[in-house]
Amino acid sequence: MAEVAGPAGPAGPDGPDGPDGPDAVAPRRPTPERVRAVRRDALAVAVATGTYGVGFGAVSVASGLDVWQTCALSLVMFTGASQFALVGVLGAGGGPLAAGAAALLLGVRNTLYGLRLAPLLGYRGWRRVVAAHVLIDESTAMAIGHEEREVARTGFWTAGLGIFALWNLATALGALGGDRLGDPRAVGLDAAVGAAFLALLWPRLDGAVERLVALGAAAVAAGAVPLVPAGVPVLAAAGVALLVAALSGGRDGSGEVTR
Amino acid sequence: MIWWAVLGAGVGCYLLKLAGLSVPARVLARPRVARAATLLPVALLSGLVAVQVLAAPSGAGLVADARLAGLGAAIALLVARAPFLVVVLGAAAVTAGLRALGG
Numbered sequence: 001m002a003e004v005a006g007p008a009g010p011a012g013p014d015g016p017d018g019p020d021g022p023d024a025v026a027p028r029r030p031t032p033e034r035v036r037a038v039r040r041d042a043l044a045v046a047v048a049t050g051t052y053g054v055g056f057g058a059v060s061v062a063s064g065l066d067v068w069q070t071c072a073l074s075l076v077m078f079t080g081a082s083q084f085a086l087v088g089v090l091g092a093g094g095g096p097l098a099a100g101a102a103a104l105l106l107g108v109r110n111t112l113y114g115l116r117l118a119p120l121l122g123y124r125g126w127r128r129v130v131a132a133h134v135l136i137d138e139s140t141a142m143a144i145g146h147e148e149r150e151v152a153r154t155g156f157w158t159a160g161l162g163i164f165a166l167w168n169l170a171t172a173l174g175a176l177g178g179d180r181l182g183d184p185r186a187v188g189l190d191a192a193v194g195a196a197f198l199a200l201l202w203p204r205l206d207g208a209v210e211r212l213v214a215l216g217a218a219a220v221a222a223g224a225v226p227l228v229p230a231g232v233p234v235l236a237a238a239g240v241a242l243l244v245a246a247l248s249g250g251r252d253g254s255g256e257v258t259r
Numbered sequence: 260m261i262w263w264a265v266l267g268a269g270v271g272c273y274l275l276k277l278a279g280l281s282v283p284a285r286v287l288a289r290p291r292v293a294r295a296a297t298l299l300p301v302a303l304l305s306g307l308v309a310v311q312v313l314a315a316p317s318g319a320g321l322v323a324d325a326r327l328a329g330l331g332a333a334i335a336l337l338v339a340r341a342p343f344l345v346v347v348l349g350a351a352a353v354t355a356g357l358r359a360l361g362g
Contacts (some may be wrong), residue, residue, distance in 0.1 A: 052344050069265050075341070076269030079276075081300065082292025086268055088307055092314060096264035098303050103264075106303050107272035112296045114279015123280065132277035185316070188354035191329030194311035195350030198330065202306035202337045213298050214305035221306035226320045235316075236297060245295035 034151045041159035042142045049080075049138050050166020056083055057174020059193050062184035063091025067175040074171040079136050079165060081200050082106045088193055094231020102234045109168070113140040120144070120152045134160025208245065216240045329354035 029037070053074060060070040065087060074081050082103035089099035114135055120143060123131050134157070142155030180189060205211050217237035224233035312330050315322040330351035338344045 017291055048342065052347070055347055057346065065261055065265070069261055071266040072265050074271060076266065077272045079272050081304065082268070082272050084351075085303065086264060088311060090261065092310060094332045095261045100264045100268035102303060102307070104275070105273045106300055107275045108296055108298050110272070110276045111279035112293070113285050114276055115282070118280045121280075128280050129277065132280050133273060135276040135279065145300035159351075186355060186358060188329060188356075188358070189314075190311065191326040191333075191354035192351035193348045194308050194326060194330055195333035196343075197304050197307040197311060197349045198333050199337060199343050199346045201301065201308065202333065204301050204304070210298070210301050213301050216307040217302035218309040221309040222321060225310060230314075233310050234303060234306045237302050237309075239302075240300035241298035242295055245291050245298055248271065248294060 010158045014062075022173070026220070027201070031148055031150060034148065035154045036148070038142060038146065038151050038155040041141075041157050042155050044161060045138050045142060045159050046162025046166060050163045052168055053167040053170030054166075054177070055192070055196065056080065057176075058178030058181060059084065059091075059174075060087045061175045061178040062169075062181065062189045063087040063193075065090065067172070069178065070175040071168070071172050077103065077107075078133060078167070079107055079110060080167075083195065084196055084200070085251040089231045089234060092191070093227070094228045094234075098229075098231025098235060102231070102238075104213060105235070105238050109137075110135055113137070117143055117156070120146075120149065122149060131156070131160075132166050136160065136163065136257060138163055174188035209248065213241055213244050216244075277346035325354045328357055 054072065057070055060083075061067060062074065065073070065088040070087075073086065076202065077083050077086070084104050086099045086103040089102050090096070114132065117135065117140060121131060139160035141154045142159040143152040146152040146155065181189070201214065205214060217240040220240055221237040224236045228236070297348040308330070312326045313321045313323070333346050333350040336349045341349070
């Protein structure tokens with residue numbers, strides 16, 4: 001899903017609010033009270049995040065997908081940055097393979113979230129299979145930082161299921177509305193997609209290495225546009241991350257999962 | 260063909276989530292893996308911004324047009340901590356306005 005977490009604005013699990021979330025400041029409150037607090041926070045996040053599924057729906061149909069494909073993306077893929085990437089690459093004339101690869105590469109971070117959440121949630125069997133589907137930036141952010149399993153689970157499910165319901169509803173509305181929007185360029189939809197990517201990127205730029213990678217990746221992608229088929233420049237940009245990780249990862253040796 | 264991308268990448272993204280809840284955590288003990296996984300979204304999103312804002316509509320080259328002004332508006336709104344929808348709508352409005360004026 002997209003990376004806007006919390007009423008304070010763009011801030012994913014890696015964002016300025018950090019993995020602790022706003023309600024981690026009073027760790028000594030009794031459990032039922034903490035469950036209620038995390039449920040309230042998660043609902044606010046769900047409403048804020050779910051509603052901009054409207055933007056995804058409109059962008060997707062403007063990129064050439066039909067309403068059914070757009071709704072299928074939100075139902076099956078259900079991770080906003082990957083969804084925006086897939087329709088963005090297709091809309092720019094990229095092939096389905098390049099579009100799918102960009103979406104999958106962006107989805108790798110959810111694997112990382114899962115590794116952190118697995119011991120916290122403690123799910124096996126069918127509960128794990130269901131939980132995996134709503135494992136996104138926001139549900140991770142609402143679960144991490146709570147020592148008590150009950151509180152973490154409440155935050156995870158409230159944000160995950162709440163966003164799933166609202167995001168899919170909003171996607172359908174946006175797709176149906178986008179169908180009669182007219183010329184997408186006249187209403188600035190191409191710039192809106194660029195702004196969406198930037199808003200998703202913004203909370204991740206909190207370190208010098210991240211800013212360097214972002215600048216390098218933008219330069220590589222722009223430089224590759226005249227040289228290679230549409231869709232490939234974005235994949236070339238991913239190479240910058242792999243290169244920097246290969247050069248720096250061995251040295252810092254911290255094994256940190258997220259910043 | 261679009262359906263293949265939608266369903267293939269959709270199922271793939273789900274399996275990536277499930278893998279995170281299922282594989283042993285020691286995979287992450289390798290710093291390069293963790294570093295790459297953290298930096299990948301940064302590079303991909305930044306590359307997507309560049310292509311989305313600079314690539315010519317024909318896809319053949321680079322062009323500076325009203326989209327850059329939209330991106331500037333988005334940056335200003337992000338610095339002002341505006342919510343996601345405001346950032347996106349602000350960029351669209353600025354770009355659409357410039358185009359309506361013939362920019």
